[in-house]
Amino acid sequence: METFFIVAILTLGFLITFQIAKASEYVSVIRGEEKSRKQTNKVNAFMLLIFLIVGLIGVYYCNEQLKGKILGDPASDHGVLIDRMLYITIAITFIVFVLTQVALFWFSFKYQESDNRKPYYYPHNNRLEVIWTVIPAIALTVLVGFGIFYWFKITGPAPKGAMEVEVIGSQFKWEFRYPGKDGIFGKKYYKKTDGNNPLGQLWEDPANHDDIYIVGEPLHLVVNKPVHMIIGAKDVIHDVGLAHFRMKMDAVPGTPTRMWFTPTKTTKEMKKETGRSDFVYEISCDQMCGSGHWSMRGEIIVETQEEFDAWMAQQKPKYYAVFPDRDPSAPKTDTAANKTATAAVAGSN
Amino acid sequence: MHSGTGTHEAHGHHGHHHQSFISKYIFSQDHKMIGKQFLITGITWAIIGGLFSVLFRLQLGFPGQTFPILETFFGRWAEGGVIKPEFYYALVTMHGTVLVFFVLTAGLSGTFANLLIPLQIGARDMASPFMNMLSYWFFFLASVVMLSSLFIQTGPASGGWTVYPPLSALGQASEGSKLGMDLWIVAMALFVVSSLLGGLNYIATILNMRTKGMSMTRLPLTIWALFFTAILGVLSFPVLLSGLILLLFDRNLGTSFYLSDIVVNGEILPNEGGSAILFQHLFWFLGHPEVYIIILPAMGMVSEVLSVNSRKPIFGYMAMVGSLFAITILAFLVWAHHMFVTGLNPFLGSVFVLLTLLIAVPSAIKVFNWITTIWRGSIRFHPATLFGIGFVSLFISGGLTGIFLGNSTIDIHIHDTMFVVAHFHIVMGVAGMFGMFAGIYHWFPKMFGRYLNNTLGFIHFWVTMIGAYLIFWPMHYQGLAGMPRRYMDKSIWVSFNQFGDLDKMITIVTIIVFAVQLMFVFNYFYSMFKGRKVTTTNPWGANTLEWTTPVNPGHGNWEGEIPEVHRWAYDYGKDGREFIPQTEPIGANESKH
Numbered sequence: 001m002e003t004f005f006i007v008a009i010l011t012l013g014f015l016i017t018f019q020i021a022k023a024s025e026y027v028s029v030i031r032g033e034e035k036s037r038k039q040t041n042k043v044n045a046f047m048l049l050i051f052l053i054v055g056l057i058g059v060y061y062c063n064e065q066l067k068g069k070i071l072g073d074p075a076s077d078h079g080v081l082i083d084r085m086l087y088i089t090i091a092i093t094f095i096v097f098v099l100t101q102v103a104l105f106w107f108s109f110k111y112q113e114s115d116n117r118k119p120y121y122y123p124h125n126n127r128l129e130v131i132w133t134v135i136p137a138i139a140l141t142v143l144v145g146f147g148i149f150y151w152f153k154i155t156g157p158a159p160k161g162a163m164e165v166e167v168i169g170s171q172f173k174w175e176f177r178y179p180g181k182d183g184i185f186g187k188k189y190y191k192k193t194d195g196n197n198p199l200g201q202l203w204e205d206p207a208n209h210d211d212i213y214i215v216g217e218p219l220h221l222v223v224n225k226p227v228h229m230i231i232g233a234k235d236v237i238h239d240v241g242l243a244h245f246r247m248k249m250d251a252v253p254g255t256p257t258r259m260w261f262t263p264t265k266t267t268k269e270m271k272k273e274t275g276r277s278d279f280v281y282e283i284s285c286d287q288m289c290g291s292g293h294w295s296m297r298g299e300i301i302v303e304t305q306e307e308f309d310a311w312m313a314q315q316k317p318k319y320y321a322v323f324p325d326r327d328p329s330a331p332k333t334d335t336a337a338n339k340t341a342t343a344a345v346a347g348s349n
Numbered sequence: 350m351h352s353g354t355g356t357h358e359a360h361g362h363h364g365h366h367h368q369s370f371i372s373k374y375i376f377s378q379d380h381k382m383i384g385k386q387f388l389i390t391g392i393t394w395a396i397i398g399g400l401f402s403v404l405f406r407l408q409l410g411f412p413g414q415t416f417p418i419l420e421t422f423f424g425r426w427a428e429g430g431v432i433k434p435e436f437y438y439a440l441v442t443m444h445g446t447v448l449v450f451f452v453l454t455a456g457l458s459g460t461f462a463n464l465l466i467p468l469q470i471g472a473r474d475m476a477s478p479f480m481n482m483l484s485y486w487f488f489f490l491a492s493v494v495m496l497s498s499l500f501i502q503t504g505p506a507s508g509g510w511t512v513y514p515p516l517s518a519l520g521q522a523s524e525g526s527k528l529g530m531d532l533w534i535v536a537m538a539l540f541v542v543s544s545l546l547g548g549l550n551y552i553a554t555i556l557n558m559r560t561k562g563m564s565m566t567r568l569p570l571t572i573w574a575l576f577f578t579a580i581l582g583v584l585s586f587p588v589l590l591s592g593l594i595l596l597l598f599d600r601n602l603g604t605s606f607y608l609s610d611i612v613v614n615g616e617i618l619p620n621e622g623g624s625a626i627l628f629q630h631l632f633w634f635l636g637h638p639e640v641y642i643i644i645l646p647a648m649g650m651v652s653e654v655l656s657v658n659s660r661k662p663i664f665g666y667m668a669m670v671g672s673l674f675a676i677t678i679l680a681f682l683v684w685a686h687h688m689f690v691t692g693l694n695p696f697l698g699s700v701f702v703l704l705t706l707l708i709a710v711p712s713a714i715k716v717f718n719w720i721t722t723i724w725r726g727s728i729r730f731h732p733a734t735l736f737g738i739g740f741v742s743l744f745i746s747g748g749l750t751g752i753f754l755g756n757s758t759i760d761i762h763i764h765d766t767m768f769v770v771a772h773f774h775i776v777m778g779v780a781g782m783f784g785m786f787a788g789i790y791h792w793f794p795k796m797f798g799r800y801l802n803n804t805l806g807f808i809h810f811w812v813t814m815i816g817a818y819l820i821f822w823p824m825h826y827q828g829l830a831g832m833p834r835r836y837m838d839k840s841i842w843v844s845f846n847q848f849g850d851l852d853k854m855i856t857i858v859t860i861i862v863f864a865v866q867l868m869f870v871f872n873y874f875y876s877m878f879k880g881r882k883v884t885t886t887n888p889w890g891a892n893t894l895e896w897t898t899p900v901n902p903g904h905g906n907w908e909g910e911i912p913e914v915h916r917w918a919y920d921y922g923k924d925g926r927e928f929i930p931q932t933e934p935i936g937a938n939e940s941k942h
Binding site for chain 2: 010020021024025037040041044048055062067070071078079082085086089093096097101104114118119122123124125128132133143147148151152154156170171190191195200235236237241243247248249252253255256257280282286290291294
């Protein structure tokens with residue numbers, strides 16, 4: 001019923017507008033077309049001026065309303081560079097924006113049709129063309145220069161001693177892997193993937209034996225310690241989006257990608273800074289990946305080295321979950337089962 | 350062919366013959382009729398595509414709310430009046446596909462290249478009217494296939510209009526990647542054929558069939574723009590086609606062009622050694638020129654409309670042509686700026702930053718020249734003029750945000766966020782539409798011998814202009830907050846759920862703007878049959894050749910001989926005369942420009 005009313009009202013509004021529009025055509029014929037055309041011309045010229053003024057106020061108002069909602073200061077060293085580049089660009093483009101829009105709408109208003117003025121025949125002026133080729137070129141050189149300088153800093157090789165962590169996307173979750181004490185990721189092959197081996201790790205590679213696998217829980221990072229992410233995907237393209245760190249990299253099946261940055265604020269500090277007790281660093285999937293794309297959410301906790309070490313000490317390598325009897329910390333029970341498991345691994349080679 | 354006398358004999362009499370309904374309105378070979386066919390098909394698609402955006406904006410503005418009417422219309426796709434994710438993504442995907450290709454490519458260039466090229470260069474028809482007819486009918490076939498994909502069991506393609514594999518290659522990954530995706534590829538293949546047949550024809554016609562005296566440097570800027578557009582399309586659409594054919598192979602024949610190391614829903618696929626990124630290179634090699642395929646015709650028409658209605662020559666004609674040329678070349682060299690965060694080699698990335706930002710230079714030249722064109726003019730604010738001014742304003746706004754995205758450093762943060770959505774809607778979507786509207790309001794009298802209703806035109810412009818800025822300006826802020834695009838519900842996110850009121854406002858404005866577009870469509874069809882009749886051949890006082898034809902030109906355009914051209918198209922306000930048509934010989938005492 002409600003829908004019916006809405007449709008009825010819309011139709012009615014439509015008809016009324018149309019009748020008015022049609023009537024205005026007749027009126028203009030009666031009053032003299034030229035005269036009424038000149039009058040609407042004035043109205044439209046004036047509206048353009050109003051649009052300019054209200055529009056510029058609107059730009060200011062919109063900024064006042066929304067600037068507080070765009071995540072605040074970046075939480076990584078690269079984020080600082082990216083935000084700086086952003087503000088340089090805003091400064092330059094905003095000047096151009098205001099000058100050109102003002103010129104466009106002001107000229108539209110000022111040079112509306114008038115009986116007192118003849119249009120000025122002005123087909124070209126090469127000097128002007130050169131001026132407005134060179135000035136934008138200079139401005140853009142500045143932007144390209146800064147941009148590429150920061151770009152190479154951000155995409156350059158990760159510093160030595162960076163913490164390495166693997167981030168794997170799949171519909172619609174994030175999985176993580178730390179290389180463990182040896183600092184080396186064990187080899188993997190996607191065809192070995194099964195319910196008990198979600199990343200397809202090759203257990204015969206000893207480097208795999210201490211790798212820590214995390215799923216369904218936040219990724220833990222250490223504050224002020226560079227982190228080097230090795231990024232992959234299992235099914236379709238995903239994207240590791242880290243809005244607070246201002247970082248982003250696609251996760252492509254079959255082609256590992258990488259990025260690095262240094263988190264500079266712990267989760268606790270961010271809670272204080274934002275005044276939100278529910279603050280959490282989020283990983284958003286930024287590449288369309290299927291019907292659950294919008295819900296592909298991961299979390300990151302940034303903490304001090306001590307907190308991180310305490311957390312890491314509690315984590316068990318996936319290897320021991322698959323082969324519980326090889327876990328040195330677990331009580332030995334049945335040596336026969338141990339042998340079967342070894343045989344199974346040998347057989348899979 | 351130059352004087353056109355040869356064809357005149359054939360066509361002059363031809364016009365008096367009785368034409369059947371089918372040969373006149375359906376399988377017509379008259380470029381003007383084909384232009385109208387493109388336009389009306391384009392308008393139909395625009396209504397459908399626009400409606401899709403209203404539906405997904407409902408979800409974005411009012412997540413969690415139920416709209417029982419949706420279930421009435423869409424059944425299981427909106428059970429209980431709630432838009433399902435599959436439905437949402439199908440809407441988003443089809444909105445993009447329809448608007449980019451079927452409306453702003455076929456609807457825009459298809460319409461105006463067909464209508465204006467022969468009329469403005471002084472030709473009786475296209476180089477090959479038959480090929481031209483085929484071009485429309487391939488587009489029609491593409492439309493039928495694309496439309497039918499909306500009604501199949503598993504729904505239409507839903508992986509985004511960019512159809513990146515592996516998502517688009519694997520039926521297991523998404524419902525929309527099943528039959529719907531095959532139909533999408535077939536429809537696009539037909540579309541590419543249509544666009545090639547059209548494009549080759551436009552190029553051949555412009556190069557070979559200009560009337561006597563119509564040298565290339567006397568062409569109106571619309572023709573230059575349509576010429577470069579056709580070149581872009583002819584060179585880039587085949588690359589898309591090849592990319593899509595490889596995708597079709599990967600989907601149905603077990604090849605591994607784009608697939609490698611994939612475990613989808615627990616199923617281990619045998620494909621190894623493919624590259625998912627390869628598709629993106631092929632796609633964007635068309636995809637980026639595509640945005641210029643949309644915007645160049647709009648630029649050309651806006652140049653024409655602003656000059657005619659300012660009663661002043663276009664400022665810097667040669668610079669305008671040169672910048673169109675520069676944009677055309679650069680359009681092919683910037684595609685990888687869509688791929689800064691795909692793991693692209695950073696050095697390669699930096700090269701694409703440079704080339705991308707270089708495009709801002711010819712774009713800036715065009716903007717300054719448009720502004721100088723209206724400076725000290727005597728501007729008549731027809732709806733066409735207003736849409737032209739609106740176009741320039743939007744092109745400035747959207748062009749400047751392109752400088753953010755083209756700079757890879759900033760792109761890391763705002764890539765694939767709502768900032769991108771805001772940027773390309775302003776600079777390509779709305780600006781492209783504004784160019785199209787300017788063209789329709791300006792050339793409607795030539796198409797149908799009647800005027801559109803002006804009052805409705807003014808309402809159409811003002812609501813759309815204000816609405817476009819209200820919708821897309823604040824969206825940049827969502828992007829700066831890092832909010833990814835294509836998120837149907839932000840309520841589970843701590844970082845992105847602060848824009849609820851904004852999303853609501855945007856949705857309401859979207860509905861209003863859409864309603865006004867329907868009003869425009871009504872105005873269009875009403876005026877086609879009942880509009881005020883055009884009584885003079887040259888209602889706008891314009892210089893170009895199309896206004897030397899009869900009010901309702903028959904097939905062949907000119908009743909007598911094709912007029913000869915003696916000057917460029919922009920002698921407005923020269924030597925105290927309001928306008929001097931291109932057909933008028935240069936006077937003995939005329940000043941030089």
